[in-house]
Amino acid sequence: MSLRPKIYKESLSSSKNMIISFHNHSLYSDGKNSIEEIVLMAEKLKVDALGISDHFCLTKKDKFYRWAMLRKHLDAYIQEILAFKDHINPKVYLGLEADYVEGMEGDLAKIVNSKPFDFLIGSVHLVDDVDIADKVEFNAIKYTNDQKEIGIKKYWDSVRKMAESKVFNIVGHIDLYKKFGLYPDEDISKEIDLALQAILKANMAIEVNTSGYFAGCKEQYPSEAILKKIKEYNIPIIVNADSHDAEHLCRGYETVYPLLKKLGFSKQVYFIKRKMVVTDL
Ligand SMILES: [Zn+2]
Numbered sequence: 001m002s003l004r005p006k007i008y009k010e011s012l013s014s015s016k017n018m019i020i021s022f023h024n025h026s027l028y029s030d031g032k033n034s035i036e037e038i039v040l041m042a043e044k045l046k047v048d049a050l051g052i053s054d055h056f057c058l059t060k061k062d063k064f065y066r067w068a069m070l071r072k073h074l075d076a077y078i079q080e081i082l083a084f085k086d087h088i089n090p091k092v093y094l095g096l097e098a099d100y101v102e103g104m105e106g107d108l109a110k111i112v113n114s115k116p117f118d119f120l121i122g123s124v125h126l127v128d129d130v131d132i133a134d135k136v137e138f139n140a141i142k143y144t145n146d147q148k149e150i151g152i153k154k155y156w157d158s159v160r161k162m163a164e165s166k167v168f169n170i171v172g173h174i175d176l177y178k179k180f181g182l183y184p185d186e187d188i189s190k191e192i193d194l195a196l197q198a199i200l201k202a203n204m205a206i207e208v209n210t211s212g213y214f215a216g217c218k219e220q221y222p223s224e225a226i227l228k229k230i231k232e233y234n235i236p237i238i239v240n241a242d243s244h245d246a247e248h249l250c251r252g253y254e255t256v257y258p259l260l261k262k263l264g265f266s267k268q269v270y271f272i273k274r275k276m277v278v279t280d281l
């Protein structure tokens with residue numbers, strides 16, 4: 001089987017543009033490959049900027065989620081990634097996908113600000129302690145219509161509060177609730193606008209996450225409608241695959257790049273030592 005993506009760098013955009021893949025999971029959380037395996041695969045796939053971003057989740061009751069890294073493994077994780085700091089193709093960047101949990105942002109900031117992270121992806125997976133990205137937990141809830149509307153609004157409020165916390169650099173999979181088919185019937189444009197305004201103010205980027213193509217929603221996160229708003233607000237974007245398998249480091253890129261071009265995006269960003277770097281898309 002070919003290890004290369006269906007489409008090469010030359011046809012993803014133009015040959016001079018970077019391939020960035022910053023949202024990837026290793027054995028430290030719920031990915032299936034070691035960090036070394038991911039780096040080697042990124043080299044084969046001609047990724048220029050590779051970020052590793054395993055799950056890190058601090059909750060009030062110190063609940064452990066099987067998909068998250070053990071807190072005691074954080075330093076080993078960092079050392080293992082830093083061992084690739086002189087790697088050229090790809091350059092390797094140290095990140096985390098950290099959950100936004102209201103009330104825990106101070107503790108999280110204390111931990112991450114004392115470490116040499118290049119970037120922090122902030123994700124909301126938990127709405128009222130329900131993991132909406134987990135099929136079993138999600139299906140067990142059986143939302144009524146009212147609960148669904150409230151849950152989606154709460155989700156967007158959490159995204160806004162996450163941006164206001166100023167702890168994170170990138171918003172992960174911004175309309176994740178659609179993963180298993182949750183869609184609002186009510187107008188939630190106010191909640192979305194408030195979240196996007198907070199993201200803009202916090203100098204964050206929003207990821208365009210291609211893993212949605214392979215989930216129940218069958219489209220990238222965020223939807224085309226939200227992408228249009230992001231373009232209007234001029235919020236920076238980064239394309240990510242959210243891989244849990246090294247072979248998926250650029251999965252869906254061949255679909256998302258033409259969409260982004262069609263919507264008028266011409267720049268993408270990544271982060272070095274928590275500072276945004278802008279490059280052509
Ligand atoms: Zn996630």
Ligand SMILES: [Zn+2]
Nearest residue numbers: 023025097242
């Ligand atoms: Zn992820």
